[in-house]
Amino acid sequence: MVYVKSTSSIIPSKPTPVGVLRLSECDQRMQWTHIPLIFIYKATDDNNEKTKTVETLKDSLSRVLVPYYPLAGRLHWIHGGRLEVHCNAKGAQLLEAYSEAKLDELGDFAPMKAIEDLVPKVDYGSPIEDWPLLLVQVTRFSCGGLCVATVMSHTMVDGWSAAKFFNAWAKLARGNELEENEMPFHDRTILRSLHEPPMPPRFEHIEFTKPPLRLGHTDAKEEKKKETCVAILEVTKEQVEGLRKKANEIPCQDVEMVSTRPYSRYEAIASHLWRCICKARANDNSQPTRVTLVIDFRSRLKPSLPPGYFGNTVLQTVTSKCVHGDLLAKPLSYAAGKLREAIERMTDEYIRSALDFIASQKDVGALRCGLHNGAHTNPPNYLGNPNASIISWINLPFYGMDYGCGKPIYVGPALLNDDDGKTYIMSSPAADGSLIIALRLQTECMNSFKKFFYEDMPW
Incomplete structure (x- = not known):
């Protein structure tokens, strides 16, 4: 108590x-x-x-x-x-x-x-x-x-x-x-939007479209009713580096990307998470799936924002069309490439277009990100099965919060709502390159997910 x-x-x-x-x-x-x-x-x-x-x-x-x-x-x-x-x-x-x-x-x-x-x-x-x-x-x-x-x-x-x-x-x-x-x-x-009235969007903003539903369903009511549970996973530095190596060693030609730099820790671990979540759900191979990512664009704008800017500087981006069968059959670089493609989409011009798109809405509530704590007014798009939302807190300096009695031994989300597939990737307090992952999945999938998550790690 x-x-x-x-x-x-x-x-x-x-x-x-x-x-x-x-x-x-x-x-x-x-x-x-x-x-x-x-x-x-x-x-x-x-x-x-x-x-x-x-x-x-x-x-x-x-x-x-x-x-x-x-x-x-x-x-x-x-x-x-x-x-x-x-x-x-x-x-x-x-x-x-x-x-x-x-x-x-x-x-x-x-x-x-x-x-x-x-x-x-x-x-x-x-x-x-x-x-x-x-x-x-x-x-x-x-x-x-x-x-x-x-x-x-x-x-x-x-x-x-x-x-x-x-x-x-x-x-x-x-x-x-x-x-x-x-x-x-x-x-x-x-x-705010640079144009009054806002300019028409210059891009197809797929991040504002409805995510895929499970095949054979016209809504997500059945999925929303399913029980979910949470888990905390620990990933060692060696496991992280193993996944990075695996993502980078077999190139995939099926995804077009602007840059050819090696995949990051986040891209490698997020692509592994996505594949294991899909594998645990055991949907049909033709089942479409997508991942929602949150991108901080402070340094992506031209000119960049003032260093002390206090407010929201993030927008969602989503992976392009993808099905379970391809995701699981192709090398890890395929999933990582899908994530990279979504991240690279967030250029200065694309961000400005997204701001115009939001400004042009008569009621912005229709675009508002998912609400929680029982405070729903407009039910948001369901981001759970067959989809996932994978958020990176890897570089957030939360462990500096020392009030004079030492640094925290743990920092993390206190709630994960009831959103199936919602995942946070965080640095561990050890600051040694290891990571902590907090996620919520449908209870019937969690044990299988954990099994695949560690069994499919490269050693």
């Missing part, structure tokens, strides 16, 4: 700008619910450190909300299913909690019920204008371990922006000050 001892409203420690913050097309497309993350810290021997941790977090959060003042505001609905931020310093929320459990009772920290209890809850039944954009729950375990669980509105941040905020917060908690080059850049209009 987790017992909440207190709830505090944390407002900026100094006066902050007041007014309306306009959001970009990328922000508008994101789910307006919150991204849940957990940061786990091992026990310390310093009892004084234990008692002052929460006060340190409160004080430093109040201070970091000065430069990051939009997070202390509130969302408001405007026309066409769109949102804007009212910067009104209403503040974030911090809960102090206690658990009678010990850290080792949580196993590998897979996002299950015990982990969900560590996460602050948002009352999605209340008006959106009342929701804090940032909530934090600090839970102390009986063994002295600590969990800092955060939920941040996805309308406000992507992974990179969240990581920059967390590291700024941690730096202040350690008693240091932020440098000028660490300050956030808040003008999101630079990521």
